[in-house]
């Protein structure tokens with residue numbers, strides 16, 4: 103028995119230890135790994151009506167993956183341009199949302215992390231409370247703000263800044279705002295956590311040695327906050343690439359999110375294998391992308407946990 | 409030495425809300441001096457240093473560096489460099505990058521910076537350690553890196569906030585000498601903060617003794633030790649025995665006080681208080697442990713204290729006798745070990761004598777906490 107297990111049992115007693123261990127194993131294997139594995143399995147099978155499942159036609163195939171790249175067999179185009187474009191647009195948009203979120207949240211996290219006093223608590227509560235409201239309601243609230251007769255258009259047209267309503271929805275501004283807003287906390291808190299532990303004397307030392315504010319951030323604060331920044335960015339990227347409600351509600355009619363395609367496959371087309379294949383492509387691409395970016399910025403896997 | 413840039417504090421007040429952290433400080437620090445602020449924890453030393461380095465705006469009064477008013481000039485624009493109480497080295501930068509951070513800001517090339525770092529590393533006796541991280545150094549080495557980092561900025565005034573407090577005794581004593589040497593080599597003004605009177609006395613040209621936001625005395629170490637202005641300065645700097653009494657008679661620079669316990673005693677009035685002390689004033693007389701001797705039979709009564717010995721200890725170079733004193737406080741007597749035989753006095757009543765010039769009289773006032 104490995105040491106950590108022995109210690110674990112010593113600390114919790116055999117009965118309790120077994121119970122905890124069993125629950126954790128059930129949680130990871132039963133609720134996470136097995137369903138994902140069956141999805142993986144689905145993605146390599148043809149979409150068959152129930153009676154034929156397990157029959158002679160139920161063999162492993164790459165059809166579903168090919169479909170994403172080449173489109174329907176005998177189709178008019180060489181490539182599945184529509185779905186591929188949605189796929190890459192989704193990734194790009196998720197990157198944009200992440201960067202936008204980082205730029206917005208870093209100053210907030212820095213302020214929260216470095217100032218002292220009880221107002222910080224109030225500030226944090228004000229950030230958290232809106233998340234009690236469910237996602238759908240928040241998304242529709244943004245529609246009220248960004249809609250054609252929404253708050254912003256009424257305001258700006260009233261002020262005479264523009265005279266025909268600006269379509270925030272068609273231009274995807276509402277979508278970006280909605281996605282950005284949805285994950286603000288996931289960006290702020292990891293960064294806040296690291297910056298809070300940064301010794302304020304280091305900032306003063308840099309200033310004392312003559313550094314202007316931007317260089318203090320560049321050389322002292324950001325390197326220190328890197329684990330928090332990467333943890334926040336990964337979460338925001340993964341979640342916005344996989345978001346469904348916000349694109350559904352706030353996306354313009356012409357701009358599909360890849361998750362919407364997946365949803366259509368599962369639900370509208372009732373083609374689970376195809377949906378599973380799409381979902382797996384999204385998942386694997388996102389993971390590879392995150393790993394590549396982490397490598398580029400020399401972030402360790404352990405840092406993400408901070 | 410007057411080559412360096414001096415620092416002056418003029419009527420400096422610093423308040424935090426209603427709390428007065430520094431009260432009307434007036435200090436003139438000569439260029440090239442090693443100047444110390446000495447005072448107990450919380451007396452406002454760091455606050456003064458922050459006002460000099462520019463992290464804090466005075467509520468009233470001025471900070472002058474090299475004769476120029478520093479109002480409105482930020483810490484990154486002042487010719488000062490601060491060594492923090494906890495050093496505040498940048499943990500993610502290598503030692504050489506830490507040291508040359510100020511050059512990086514001015515846009516110096518990596519090559520120049522490497523070269524300067526190597527010079528400074530030689531100076532602080534850490535050659536070839538530039539590629540380590542601060543966490544890979546010992547406490548004393550980190551200390552020296554912090555000094556090098558500050559010196560690399562070529563400040564006119566180096567500010568040091570208790571930089572040795574985190575080190576163990578041996579290293580602290582070693583670093584005292586080293587700091588003093590570095591200061592004499594670079595010839596710039598050092599403003600040093602400490603609550604350790606030993607550090608202040610051994611290193612400084614001049615010392616300001618601070619008590620709860622007030623500067624009690626500014627003088628060189630010998631003067632502060634031998635001729636304190638206030639009861640606080642007398643009791644904070646070095647060990648001292650206090651005798652309280654009322655002034656019975658003033659005779660020029662000397663006075664006789666009447667004490668409850670030991671009768672009338674004669675003392676020298678401290679220089680700053682001469683001409684200011686009157687008959688009937690409450691006063692305190694201070695006699696250092698080493699200024700007492702066992703009285704000879706013909707010693708006059710107004711130079712003698714009679715007390716019962718509580719216990720004794722042998723410290724090697726001195727023999728300490730502790731007797732009952734005023735208000736529950738012990739009187740400590742240190743007799744130098746010069747080869748005489750020490751008989752045990754415990755339980756006996758002994759007579760101790762002192763010379764008038766070694767008994768300093770100041771107005772009664774607050775004593776330093778032990």
Ligand SMILES: Nc1ncnc2c1ncn2[C@@H]1O[C@H](COP(=O)(O)OP(=O)(O)OP(=O)(O)O)[C@@H](O)[C@H]1O
Nearest residue numbers: 424427429447448449450451452453454455456603
């Ligand atoms: N930002 C602040 N707000 C309110 N009070 C403060 C502030 N900074 C310092 N003080 C108070 O001013 C007094 C002096 O503080 P300071 O830090 O100068 O002490 P110090 O002499 O450096 O003590 P130490 O030897 O413990 O470092 C303290 O009583 C402290 O509580």
Ligand SMILES: [Mg+2]
Nearest residue numbers: 453454493569
């Ligand atoms: Mg301090």
